[in-house]
Amino acid sequence: MKTCLVVDDSKVIRKVARHILETLDFTVREACDGQEALQCCLESVPDVILLDWNMPVMSGMDFLRALRDSDITQRPKVVFCTTENGMAYIRAAIEAGADEYVMKPFDRETLASKLQIVGMA
Amino acid sequence: MMGASALRGRSMPTTAPSSSPAPAASQATIDVLTALLEARTGQQIAAYRSWRLDTALKPLLRERQLGSLDELVAQLLAGKDREIGEHIVDALLNQETSFYRDAQVFEHLVAAIADAETAGHRIRIWCAGCSTGQEPLSLAMLFAERHETTGAPVPDIVATDVSGAAIARARSGRFTQFEIQRGLPIRRMMRWFDGVGADWVAKPELVKLVTFRRVNLVSDAAPAGRFDLVLCRNVLLYLTAETKLRVFSTIARALRPGGLFVMGAGETVSGQTPLFEPSQRYRGFYETPSSSTGDPRLRAPGS
Numbered sequence: 001m002k003t004c005l006v007v008d009d010s011k012v013i014r015k016v017a018r019h020i021l022e023t024l025d026f027t028v029r030e031a032c033d034g035q036e037a038l039q040c041c042l043e044s045v046p047d048v049i050l051l052d053w054n055m056p057v058m059s060g061m062d063f064l065r066a067l068r069d070s071d072i073t074q075r076p077k078v079v080f081c082t083t084e085n086g087m088a089y090i091r092a093a094i095e096a097g098a099d100e101y102v103m104k105p106f107d108r109e110t111l112a113s114k115l116q117i118v119g120m121a
Numbered sequence: 122m123m124g125a126s127a128l129r130g131r132s133m134p135t136t137a138p139s140s141s142p143a144p145a146a147s148q149a150t151i152d153v154l155t156a157l158l159e160a161r162t163g164q165q166i167a168a169y170r171s172w173r174l175d176t177a178l179k180p181l182l183r184e185r186q187l188g189s190l191d192e193l194v195a196q197l198l199a200g201k202d203r204e205i206g207e208h209i210v211d212a213l214l215n216q217e218t219s220f221y222r223d224a225q226v227f228e229h230l231v232a233a234i235a236d237a238e239t240a241g242h243r244i245r246i247w248c249a250g251c252s253t254g255q256e257p258l259s260l261a262m263l264f265a266e267r268h269e270t271t272g273a274p275v276p277d278i279v280a281t282d283v284s285g286a287a288i289a290r291a292r293s294g295r296f297t298q299f300e301i302q303r304g305l306p307i308r309r310m311m312r313w314f315d316g317v318g319a320d321w322v323a324k325p326e327l328v329k330l331v332t333f334r335r336v337n338l339v340s341d342a343a344p345a346g347r348f349d350l351v352l353c354r355n356v357l358l359y360l361t362a363e364t365k366l367r368v369f370s371t372i373a374r375a376l377r378p379g380g381l382f383v384m385g386a387g388e389t390v391s392g393q394t395p396l397f398e399p400s401q402r403y404r405g406f407y408e409t410p411s412s413s414t415g416d417p418r419l420r421a422p423g424s
């Protein structure tokens with residue numbers, strides 16, 4: 001089974017994402033900010049990370065940079081999943097190394113489609 | 122498309138949309154509506170359940186301030202409003218689609234088109250039943266990008282649908298956030314679309330690559346000229362065997378010798394018509410029997 005790390009400060013979003021991902025046969029772990037996510041990745045690197053932008057402690061962007069600068073050599077797919085829906089944000093995320101981008105609100109079809117695009121479904 | 126807004130932002134698995142209690146339509150009303158749809162498009166709604174009628178027509182009822190399907194049918198039968206039948210048909214058609222639907226097909230067809238190009242003529246593609254445009258625009262992006270990297274010409278893409286509303290939307294190139302996130306890789310969205318309000322609009326240079334036209338596959342002639350590839354995916358599922366045959370023959374005649382035909386992932390022609398047989402060269406595609414043994418230039422290299 002593939003593993004997905006859901007990083008979001010909203011408990012509701014994490015729960016919704018977990019539910020969808022489990023129906024897509026993912027093993028799901030959760031983190032509520034970038035720092036916790038980094039810790040999770042140090043323990044074991046997931047196949048794909050669903051990443052919120054705005055979070056306390058460490059934002060999605062800061063996490064992405066920290067992940068790339070870390071000793072972690074595996075390269076999990078990173079799918080931003082955020083309410084920042086403007087083109088400038090999307091461009092910044094992709095330039096920072098994100099593989100895909102989900103604009104909230106999302107549903108099962110959207111997630112399934114994006115995961116398929118990054119070769120994960 | 123249908124039910125998209127109801128699902129937006131929620132995570133529930135797709136189920137029948139719950140319809141708020143509206144007066145149940147009489148059998149006569151249901152019969153008129155299903156007969157109208159079949160007469161105009163060949164689509165048999167008996168294959169759906171009746172909740173679909175209610176759900177699908179609810180926006181039209183609201184728009185016209187009608188209380189029930191019975192009232193809607195009364196207006197239709199009064200014959201004073203020439204457009205009402207068309208609005209009903211538009212609402213009842215299943216226009217479900219997405220960008221790069223069954224993505225593999227797009228990989229295979231690029232290879233097939235590249236082979237066809239060695240014959241030297243301008244390649245022509247017909248998307249029959251293109252709904253709101255995701256399918257032809259998916260093709261247009263592929264070939265426009267190919268043009269940018271290799272200089273290879275962009276094929277002519279003709280996209281047709283029986284629904285005037287779908288064609289109008291396709292021409293506008295405008296998609297909701299929900300629609301734009303189905304099947305379309307983010308880099309392609311960035312390259313080919315602009316954010317306009319909450320929607321995403323295809324750049325004019327992309328839309329320009331597709332000729333959109335209203336064509337009823339059951340009763341109209343095919344667009345003029347011959348095609349190297351015809352896509353008619355997820356369109357013919359609810360047609361009677363007889364009506365399907367008619368459409369198959371329209372498509373067969375629209376193909377150039379050696380041309381290819383592709384249907385949806387769950388569809389087949391096998392046992393339904395002698396006009397097509399599975400292509401030996403391109404898995405999942407069909408061709409006309411004569412063409413598989415016909416023009417030797419169109420055979421697989423080395424065969």
Ligand SMILES: C[S@@+](CC[C@H](N)C(=O)[O-])C[C@H]1O[C@@H](n2cnc3c(N)ncnc32)[C@H](O)[C@@H]1O
Nearest residue numbers: 162214217218250252283284337338354355356
């Ligand atoms: C389910 S959509 C499929 C769209 C697209 N080909 C795809 O696979 O994603 C079917 C489309 O066929 C169109 N259609 C149904 N009956 C038709 C007919 N008789 N002639 C032309 N188009 C028709 C509908 O309006 C609808 O847009």
Ligand SMILES: [Mg+2]
Nearest residue numbers: 009052054055
């Ligand atoms: Mg947040």
